[in-house]
Amino acid sequence: MNFKEEYKESIENPTEFWKKQAEAIQWYTPPKTILSQDEKGHYRWFSGGTLNTCYLALDYHIEQGHGEQPALIYDSPVTNTQKKYTFNQFRDEVSRLSGVLRALGVEKSDRVVIYMPMIPEAVMGMLACARLGAVHSVVFGGFAPHELAVRIDDAQPKVLLTATCGIELSNIIPYKPLVDKALELSEFPPEKVLVFERPEAECSMVDGRDHTWASLMADAKAVDPVPVEATDPLYILYTSGTTGKPKGVVRDNGGHAVALKYSMTHLYNAEPGSVYWAGSDIGWVVGHSYIVYAPLINRCTTVLFEGKPVKTPDAGTFWRVMAEHKVNIMFTAPTAFRAIKKEDPDGMLKKKYDLSALKMLFLAGERLDPPTYEWLKGLLDCPVIDHWWQTETGWPIACNPAGIEIFPIKSGSPTFPVPGYKVEILDESGQEVSTGETGNIVVKLPLPPGCLPTLWRDDDRFHESYLSIYPGYYVTADGGYIDKDGYLFVMGRTDDVINVAGHRLSTGEMEEIIGGHPAVAECAVTGLTDELKGEVPVGFVVLKDGVNISNEQLEKEIVALIRSEIGAVASFKRSVVVVRLPKTRSGKILRKTIRQLAKEKNVPTPPTIDDPKILDEIRDVMETEGLTEINSD
Numbered sequence: 001m002n003f004k005e006e007y008k009e010s011i012e013n014p015t016e017f018w019k020k021q022a023e024a025i026q027w028y029t030p031p032k033t034i035l036s037q038d039e040k041g042h043y044r045w046f047s048g049g050t051l052n053t054c055y056l057a058l059d060y061h062i063e064q065g066h067g068e069q070p071a072l073i074y075d076s077p078v079t080n081t082q083k084k085y086t087f088n089q090f091r092d093e094v095s096r097l098s099g100v101l102r103a104l105g106v107e108k109s110d111r112v113v114i115y116m117p118m119i120p121e122a123v124m125g126m127l128a129c130a131r132l133g134a135v136h137s138v139v140f141g142g143f144a145p146h147e148l149a150v151r152i153d154d155a156q157p158k159v160l161l162t163a164t165c166g167i168e169l170s171n172i173i174p175y176k177p178l179v180d181k182a183l184e185l186s187e188f189p190p191e192k193v194l195v196f197e198r199p200e201a202e203c204s205m206v207d208g209r210d211h212t213w214a215s216l217m218a219d220a221k222a223v224d225p226v227p228v229e230a231t232d233p234l235y236i237l238y239t240s241g242t243t244g245k246p247k248g249v250v251r252d253n254g255g256h257a258v259a260l261k262y263s264m265t266h267l268y269n270a271e272p273g274s275v276y277w278a279g280s281d282i283g284w285v286v287g288h289s290y291i292v293y294a295p296l297i298n299r300c301t302t303v304l305f306e307g308k309p310v311k312t313p314d315a316g317t318f319w320r321v322m323a324e325h326k327v328n329i330m331f332t333a334p335t336a337f338r339a340i341k342k343e344d345p346d347g348m349l350k351k352k353y354d355l356s357a358l359k360m361l362f363l364a365g366e367r368l369d370p371p372t373y374e375w376l377k378g379l380l381d382c383p384v385i386d387h388w389w390q391t392e393t394g395w396p397i398a399c400n401p402a403g404i405e406i407f408p409i410k411s412g413s414p415t416f417p418v419p420g421y422k423v424e425i426l427d428e429s430g431q432e433v434s435t436g437e438t439g440n441i442v443v444k445l446p447l448p449p450g451c452l453p454t455l456w457r458d459d460d461r462f463h464e465s466y467l468s469i470y471p472g473y474y475v476t477a478d479g480g481y482i483d484k485d486g487y488l489f490v491m492g493r494t495d496d497v498i499n500v501a502g503h504r505l506s507t508g509e510m511e512e513i514i515g516g517h518p519a520v521a522e523c524a525v526t527g528l529t530d531e532l533k534g535e536v537p538v539g540f541v542v543l544k545d546g547v548n549i550s551n552e553q554l555e556k557e558i559v560a561l562i563r564s565e566i567g568a569v570a571s572f573k574r575s576v577v578v579v580r581l582p583k584t585r586s587g588k589i590l591r592k593t594i595r596q597l598a599k600e601k602n603v604p605t606p607p608t609i610d611d612p613k614i615l616d617e618i619r620d621v622m623e624t625e626g627l628t629e630i631n632s633d
């Protein structure tokens, strides 16, 4: 089938289409119903089917005679370590870790929070949960204790997995004190904490609660995969919404496995046995789907890289990893290559390496900006493919479908909606816009397998956030257009979520935190353009009357506040004092207008503002503070 036929079939006959795709994975019991709606009207895929995601990722390949193929290559320039695990070795570690978790009281449906750096044990932790039918919730290591506590309280885990430290460039970040603090803050702390001891840091342990990995693994009993329902949750992954409370995106087992398998063959063109490297972090959805589950389900060797694109030790490290491990398919965020380009604009470091194994480079997490695309295209002999997706979907919504056929690339576009996603562009009143016109990007229901069936224990919020705005559609909260050739262009978020170095962050949450500072009357946080990170957050603060604090001191305190409440990952470095904020008559702050002021000279005064001088005042502050062109340093 060519792409057009494949796409048409997926939209016109989703049940038949996905029934066929579901045959590509091994079920204990094949699904009875391909697509159904639950009592709340939410769509569910593959009801009645039973399977185990860890079995699909590991045991199945061993049964098929591939036990000695490398499953995972750990490459850690920050510790000068490389380690390879075959499927046999990895399955043995994982099944014993499942035994440890079971001995700690974890059973099917129990939650386990994982707060770990990019080490093999973190991947083992995820798969060990999947093996038991337990639900993992990985929290990115760059989040501060408060954020970890919020996620713990929502998921209410039985056990938390952590390590003594993470390593950021040459800095050792002790994780255990952060975990201890989070557990102090949380209302529903787990009963047990399992700590992987890294040689780079020690930590204090709480008697009865904390256990070391090595001590429990020493006499752990291997556990067989536990069959689960296709609709049972595999994991919860929290992502930023517009408020301080993150959204717990739920991923099921059956739809997820089918969608990821389909994506590996039809989108990424990844053959079993090939080497696949997603340069991301297991704390993000890219890490869940394309470091851990998809490559392993597809019997690829996955690369787990603990380092940065630059400074570990230099801007040639990505090329080295690709060459040394003969990576066939690579996937990362454009920001990583912007960092490399900044340090090595002519790509001189690449010349040292043989990249002949590389067949394809995929980029996502933010729009692939045309200059970065052109730079990569000039350097590499393989296709450079932008693709668009979200934590909510777990796999691409739009992509150049390399496993079916490759279309000419239009710079700035992730090409076409992929099979399963009927993408439309609607205006504010819910009418479809004409070709080339910008509007809200939506997906007609049902979403394909793999996408979120709901939010963790919050069906109402799921409905409100995604389904109620345009009945019959899932709202992506991205804006964009479809051109005359059917190419989709994704131009940015329509809500108050910003994208910092490929990381999704809530400006609303930052505002709530800044609003708690005793000197602050009100504030607006907006993302301003940054050459390296795409966007960085900047706070515009109105002081309470009579407050006496210097701007420098206030900025220092606000930066520290965001760092301690959200974490370093927010990259929050600037806040400025303004006299007033532009608002609608109903009091809604016009963040987009503030953002526009940094980019454009003649920003029209929104009709809801009575006094146009507000915009001049803010622009003056931006100019004085050097915020019209922000650089990361």
Ligand code: COA
Pocket: 117, 140, 141, 142, 143, 166, 168, 173, 279, 280, 281, 284, 286, 308, 309, 310, 332, 333, 335, 336, 339, 364, 365, 500, 501, 502, 503, 532, 533, 567, 568, 569, 570, 571
């Ligand atoms: N644990 C603890 N701290 C962490 C962390 C972790 N896992 N990850 C990041 N941080 C810290 C960093 O040390 C940094 O702290 P600092 O302000 O004290 O320097 C801060 O969080 C911001 O990190 P980051 O956004 O990674 O910025 P950076 O300047 O260190 O690196 C890039 C910039 C572009 C090189 C980096 O963001 C990158 O490699 N991105 C790749 C793409 C990616 O992973 N995208 C995710 C989705 S695909």
Ligand code: AMP
Pocket: 239, 285, 363, 364, 365, 366, 367, 368, 386, 387, 388, 389, 390, 391, 392, 414, 476, 477, 478, 490, 491, 492, 493, 499, 502, 503, 504
């Ligand atoms: P996350 O949920 O963290 O993966 O972030 C998802 C958001 O990142 C999307 O809603 C988009 O705003 C943005 N995004 C991801 N990939 C792309 C892309 N290829 N082009 C444009 N925006 C993207």
